[in-house]
């Protein structure tokens with residue numbers, strides 16, 4: 001079986017974890033500070049706050065902006081559930097704008113439509129889905145014009161760039177995940193980035209019981225602190241991130257060169273000026289059921305990200321948050337992600353392309 005994802009953990013990660021274990025400082029500590037510094041510097045941002053997951057990072061990021069009941073937060077309906085749930089954690093209302101069918105990302109024209117009809121929206125939460133940046137020139141223009149906060153969900157896009165600028169450096173605040181399927185991992189883990197000192201201070205409060213000094217609690221906080229064990233893995237992974245991403249990009253080019261001749265599927269596009277880091281390599285097919293059955297039979301791992309829009313999930317329907325999106329709902333029925341991770345061998349890639357070419361519809 002060729003898996004859809006596989007983290008690469010080297011000898012350095014293993015020896016550093018043992019070093020941390022032997023030190024006895026196995027919760028938060030100096031390695032966490034160092035990881036925050038190194039990761040924020042990588043994205044050219046001043047403040048980094050390490051957390052327990054991408055989900056807790058998103059939750060704290062929105063809370064740190066003061067988002068609360070009465071606020072509407074605009075986001076994409078086509079993402080992992082955590083993107084939408086982070087808004088619910090703040091008791092705010094998630095509202096959605098449809099996606100672009102070619103990039104899978106939120107459509108700037110649809111953002112403007114929503115902003116014109118809903119003046120309670122004070123925040124835009126974008127997702128650089130599969131590792132492809134959103135159209136940041138259009139989005140920066142919109143957030144300036146409407147004077148709303150911009151939050152970036154970069155959980156799938158570590159190292160991705162729009163016109164030479166890294167994702168995570170556009171918004172008021174941005175969030176990353178280090179889950180094992182992402183471009184770099186700490187097991188579980190997350191990171192918040194911001195250039196705003198006050199927002200960063202709020203984040204540090206929220207991840208540590210709302211505590212400003214020892215046993216002085218200012219707000220209902222959480223325990224969302226990263227550990228030294230995770231941080232030291234993150235430091236090793238960050239050193240390799242560019243290399244791991246290059247391999248993903250190489251693998252994606254190989255897949256596209258071999259698959260683009262097939263008229264029954266559509267390979268992913270990379271617009272000029274965008275650096276796509278291929279957390280996922282996602283194709284569109286019309287008869288998905290028989291295709292994924294064929295992949296399974298041939299021991300090729302795949303993923304369907306995502307089979308339903310967020311607002312079409314039972315939870316969102318119960319909360320009366322369902323909205324119909326013609327593009328996102330159609331795309332949700334067509335997408336299939338193929339293995340593209342850096343552990344793939346040339347043999348694996350040849351095998352995947354060979355089998356897909358032999359698929360008879």
Ligand SMILES: *Cc1c(COP(=O)(O)O)cnc(C)c1O
Pocket residue numbers: 053054055056079080082083127153155156177178179188189190
């Ligand atoms: C993975 C992911 C998250 C959540 O990150 P976790 O670390 O798994 O909590 C949020 N948003 C997107 C788009 C993701 O892919």
